[in-house]
Amino acid sequence: MKILNVALVGCGIISEEHIRAYSANKERARIVICCDIDPDKASARAELVGDARATTRFEEVLADSEVDAVEICTPHHLHTEAVIAAAQAGKHILCQKPLAKTLAECDAMIAAAEDAGVTLFYGEMNRTLPAAVMAKQVIDEGRIGTLIGVQARTAHWQGGVYMSTAWRYDPKITGGGQLLDGGIHAVDLMLHIGGPIESVTAFSARFRPELGGEDTTVVNARFDGGHLGSLFTSQAAGIWVPEANFIAFGTEGALTLGGSHGALALHRYDLPGHKQVLLERNGDPFAFMTSRYLDTVLDGAPSISPGIVGRDNLAVVLAAYESVRLGREVRIEEIEG
Numbered sequence: 001m002k003i004l005n006v007a008l009v010g011c012g013i014i015s016e017e018h019i020r021a022y023s024a025n026k027e028r029a030r031i032v033i034c035c036d037i038d039p040d041k042a043s044a045r046a047e048l049v050g051d052a053r054a055t056t057r058f059e060e061v062l063a064d065s066e067v068d069a070v071e072i073c074t075p076h077h078l079h080t081e082a083v084i085a086a087a088q089a090g091k092h093i094l095c096q097k098p099l100a101k102t103l104a105e106c107d108a109m110i111a112a113a114e115d116a117g118v119t120l121f122y123g124e125m126n127r128t129l130p131a132a133v134m135a136k137q138v139i140d141e142g143r144i145g146t147l148i149g150v151q152a153r154t155a156h157w158q159g160g161v162y163m164s165t166a167w168r169y170d171p172k173i174t175g176g177g178q179l180l181d182g183g184i185h186a187v188d189l190m191l192h193i194g195g196p197i198e199s200v201t202a203f204s205a206r207f208r209p210e211l212g213g214e215d216t217t218v219v220n221a222r223f224d225g226g227h228l229g230s231l232f233t234s235q236a237a238g239i240w241v242p243e244a245n246f247i248a249f250g251t252e253g254a255l256t257l258g259g260s261h262g263a264l265a266l267h268r269y270d271l272p273g274h275k276q277v278l279l280e281r282n283g284d285p286f287a288f289m290t291s292r293y294l295d296t297v298l299d300g301a302p303s304i305s306p307g308i309v310g311r312d313n314l315a316v317v318l319a320a321y322e323s324v325r326l327g328r329e330v331r332i333e334e335i336e337g
């Protein structure tokens, strides 16, 4: 079987997780080159991979016929240009969240990948988490009855490390703050499990002005299916409470999904102890994500996270920001076009 040769583009905080993920999938893919405008970062990551080269020139990556695919791990606002250039160079693409800053940018990225016949995979590890995949199946099987609502939470303070990336919460650079950066992970779970969202209301606040933008946001959502949802996301909260960061409530029971490695439990009154653990915490989310991506690129499996997923996630975030700005409920269709 062919081994996919991957270029890591952007060698900052998250790139280490991608290196680990590829080493967990080493029989199918390998990182051959690490690219960053900062030569020290590119070299450090190449060293961590072991047998990869380092470069500061993205054009070199694109021109390299050995490279089959790129892993876009640059700051949010730089994704669009890199993804379109990679597609035009015939490379498959896994792009970190958020896909882009605007829906028009998302559309251009998706179109570029389609035109070039390459895969654009939205790198959201919640989508590929076995517990999330299973949660959806459990709900579809009716095991919590009719879905009435979901509650999501992603709140913690990542302190100095994230402060070092000044672009992250600056709305002038990225178009958003914590909801766009961290909350979007929970938005993905809400959409994956609850289906399309029709409208949102949101409030934002700032508790750590040094971050430069919104650091805490709540979003209330009305789903197409008639059920409701809420999200609390903060980059100001003093500590992460990982036990149950997502709950789906049904007329017959509830599902809880906890921790970054996803443990899934079914809660029903007719169960012994009213609870059955369906899945224990089960491994590295980035390795799962990479594995699902490789299923698509190497084996032609239908993509579990195509570019449109990133677009749908961003639409909810942008509608929430619009709700904060206007002080009213905003329908997703209002921000289209």
Ligand SMILES: NC(=O)c1ccc[n+]([C@@H]2O[C@H](COP(=O)([O-])OP(=O)(O)OC[C@H]3O[C@@H](n4cnc5c(N)ncnc54)[C@H](O)[C@@H]3O)[C@@H](O)[C@H]2O)c1
Pocket (backbone or CB within 6 Å): 009, 010, 011, 012, 013, 014, 015, 035, 036, 037, 038, 041, 058, 072, 073, 074, 075, 076, 078, 096, 097, 098, 125, 165, 181
């Ligand atoms: N899935 C997750 O849990 C998670 C966590 C953190 C970050 N992320 C995402 O990963 C991406 C990167 O975030 P980060 O935390 O690693 O940021 P970071 O600032 O630590 O790293 C970004 C890197 O990109 C480099 N870079 C900038 N412009 C470049 C260019 N034109 N070509 C090559 N490299 C360039 C920078 O020098 C820097 O090293 C963002 O999209 C972010 O949202 C995801």
